[in-house]
Structure formats: structure tokens, C-alpha cells
Amino acid sequence: MLHLLLLFLLALRGQPGTGAATHDEDYVTRLREQFEYFKQLILHDLATKSDVVDFADYDLRASSLECEEPAEVTCNDLERIPDASCGCGDTGNLCDIQHKGDCKLSWQKSTHCDFFLNNTCHANCMCCISCSKNVETPCKGAGGVCEKSCGQFQYTSSHACHSNLCSCCHSVEDKGCRSSNGLSRCVGDPSHCGRGYYPNNILCESPGTCCIPCMALDACTNADGYCESYGHDCLPGFYEDDGGCETRNCRCCKPKTSNVCSRDGTLVMGPADICSPRFCPRNFFQENVGCSAPNRTCYSCKAGGWNKCGIEDSCTAKGGFCSKVGCGATGMYLEEPGGCTSKDDRPCFCCYPKCKFYNEEHHF
Known part of the structure; x- marks a missing residue:
């Protein structure tokens, strides 16, 4: 009896009814949901009977291996x-x-x-x-790319992607940022400037901004200080002193005592570089020499550290990216040894997806 009922339900699957309801999408959806529910009940009953040998494609014991x-x-x-x-x-x-x-x-x-x-x-x-799926969208038509989130050298536009969870990203055009100071870069959001930089909204395509490093005068560096933007507090052990910097966008942070990180002459350091008792800010190269303090670890932070890793062909071929913090513990990304070259004293890791997707379906 169950076999006959199953055959009857399978025969009805996908068959439209009669009357106006055949044009009602909600009705069709509900009908299919009801079919799926009753089918699963019948399949569960069949799967519990040891004498069932047919209908193998619909045996829940087999399908459970797929689910x-x-x-x-x-x-x-x-x-x-x-x-x-x-x-x-x-x-x-x-x-x-x-x-x-x-x-x-x-x-x-x-x-x-x-x-x-x-x-x-x-x-x-x-x-x-998948935000990178090849889809015709207003974002793509406007010259953008859909991504999970935009990188620091991109700005987010209002053009729509195929999902409202994805962001439409555009590269920021440089309009004199880098030529004004070789350590500067155009970014998509002022928050990407970070410690040691101040924003200039004129030298990059709007809504991007130019991040310019704070440059110290001799009066500041001779006092073992460094220049910081007004958007950030001085490092621990330093106090704020107006002046001592090349522009009014920054002020000099001077040490409170002699027991702070300061330049020791073992590395050539410029007016925008910092001696820090903790890991360097996001847009600085980090070196293990150049700064020291009594009984304290110090790092020399050199401005202009926008691309801290050089990606090699082996990493690119695997669809990988370079990371300073490792590839994570989820197992979704694996490390390719030697795939990235570090430009400072902190290592780089080439992280590539464990499962590379070859058969991406295109939607238009």
C-alpha cells in the first residue's frame, strides 16, 4: 500500500492543478512543500522496514549519507x-x-x-x-566589483550588487596624494589612515581620502618624541606637546621619563617613524632594531607600510592572499610555504582556500 501511495505522490509531483490556482505561485509553493512533507513521512516508514529492497533512490538510509x-x-x-x-x-x-x-x-x-x-x-x-559570483549588476555596470567588504584602497558606492549583503567596491583614484609625499596613500575611508597619519580629502577622488604621515621636526625627535595626529592619543609613557611637527594636523608626543622606547642609532629612521613599546600601527613597517629602552621590548615603526607582503606566483596560482596574522584555525584556508615575502621583521603567510571552486554557476 505504501509503495502504491509513494508511486502516486511521485506521479503527482510537479503536475499542475486545474483552475485559476495553477497561476498562483503561492499555491504551487505550498503544494510542493506539502508533497515534500508527506514524502518524507512515507520514506521514513519505508526505511524502517527490513524487507524493503526497492526504491533505493528514495531510501532515507541512503539519502542520509548525502544529507x-x-x-x-x-x-x-x-x-x-x-x-x-x-x-x-x-x-x-x-x-x-x-x-x-x-x-x-x-x-x-x-x-x-x-x-x-x-x-x-x-x-x-x-x-x-558568494559576492564574487559573475553576475550582471548595476555595480558591475558602473565599473565596480562586488565583494564581501571593500579593502582599504577602495571606497564603497551605492550601486547595487546581486545581494544586498555584498558591497560595491571601486578603486580610489590618486589626484596628487602620493606625489605630495611618497609615504602617503589614497584610501576609501579616513579610518584606514590609523595612528601616525592625518587625512586630506583633496588629493584623492571623493569619497576617498589621502593619508599623510605626521612628520617630526628636530625639536621633537631630539627630545625622543614623535609626531601623532590629533585623531589619536599619544602612546603610553608619552605626553602631548603642541608644535614640533611639520603641520598643524599633528603634535609632538614626548616621553614622560627616560624609561621609554627611543631611537638608538642602529637603524636609519626618518621624521615620520616611531619608536613603540607595542606592535606597530597598521600602516607602518615593523623592525626589531632601531629602538631600545631599559628592560623593555621596543619596535621601530617605519611609515609607508601599506603593502607589507609581496605575493609570489605560487600563492597567486592557488587563489591565495597574504596575511600577517596567519590563516586561521578553521581549516578552510591552508598555508603555502614561501608564497609571500615579508618586507619587514614580521612574517607573512600565504593563505589559499582548501577547496578551490571551479564550476561556478553564472547568473544573469
């Missing part, structure tokens, strides 16, 4: 589209229509899922959204 997280997850496990028996359908096609995503099982997280969205797919499934 449950395996003991050892392979790249194929992460990248495949779930089997239909998993009930992982796209509710109202929202995952595809709103995000150009794919419904994946909750454990199928990979480096290709920039976002993993709840409440979009059936069952215990989530919408895997």
Missing part, C-alpha cells in the same frame, strides 16, 4: 548541491532571486560562502552567498 555531515568532510562534500532527498529547496526561490545564492546544508560552509543566510531555504539549510 548528514560526514566524519571527514571533503571538498566535494562542501561544494556539491544537496541531494533532493535532503529537502533543501529554495523557499519561494528567495535565495536565488534575492542573492543569486545556492541552498546548502548547515554544515556545508566553505570559503565560497561569504554569507550563510538563515530563513531562506527549507529544512536545516542555509543560503550560501
